Amino acid sequence: MPNSPVVPTIRRRRLGATLRRLRHEAGLTLEAAAAAMGWKAPKLSKIESAHQSIRANDVTALLAVYGVADAAVEAALENLARDAGKKGWWQTYSGLASPAYADHIALETDAEAIHAWSPLLVPGLLQTAAYARETITGATTTRSTEEVTGLVEVRMARQAVLSRPGRVPEFWAVIHEAALHQRFAVRPTTMRDQLRRLREVCEMPNVTVQLMALDSTPHPGLVGGYTLTHFPHPMPPIALLENLSGATYVEGDDAAPFTKALERIRAAALPVEDSLARIMEMEESHRT
Structure with missing residues (x-):
């Protein structure tokens, strides 16, 4: 046979x-x-x-x-x-997680470093469950309540990669400040809790967060967000671009421009210390 x-x-x-x-x-x-x-x-x-x-x-x-x-x-x-042929924990959700999403989780699992430019949302690895539920519900047009719950579970499970025993990847995210002004009518405390989560993860030694200020200068990130995943030598990085039709992976030498662009995006963003101060200010504003 x-x-x-x-x-x-x-x-x-x-x-x-x-x-x-x-x-x-x-x-x-x-x-x-x-x-x-x-x-x-x-x-x-x-x-x-x-x-x-x-x-x-x-x-x-x-x-x-x-x-x-x-x-x-x-x-x-x-x-x-x-x-290469092993099944990951995410295979349990194969009915929910598309092949492209499963690939994304596998990349995170193998990563030495994960660098993200996120102009519209808090990156999934830093989200609270409530924020994940609200944003997944808002973005989908076909998912049932049960399916949304499953996708939230997947997103929360992914976050274990940042604190797993042994080797953890470096995670560096640049988030546009505008993403932190999102309004959540169903659960008004969602953004306050999400800001607290960002403040807390900034204390992790392998996590760095920068904010792109509302009045920032032009930079390469204006054309859209992406995630750049790095692996141990000699494997090249892979860039992930997401949109309504799914995900696109840019691999090998073709990913090099994304690395260069991210350097300029970081340079245009607020310094790490100023970013944390801005996050704390925004969190405090939700308390009043």
């Missing part, structure tokens, strides 16, 4: 793209690299295009063919190969 086709998950795409780049850097053709492994070229092509899995020990052998002797690189790619 033939094997079932491999679904090209985001982890397999990252692994395949990295192996392809390392092969190019080694100056090897697809045919030459495959022959050195005792494979046919189509097999390696499928691995690089994420349509075939690869075992961790084969990754080690392939890196030797490419002349890669960096132990950290070997460990990172071997781990990615082991995890």
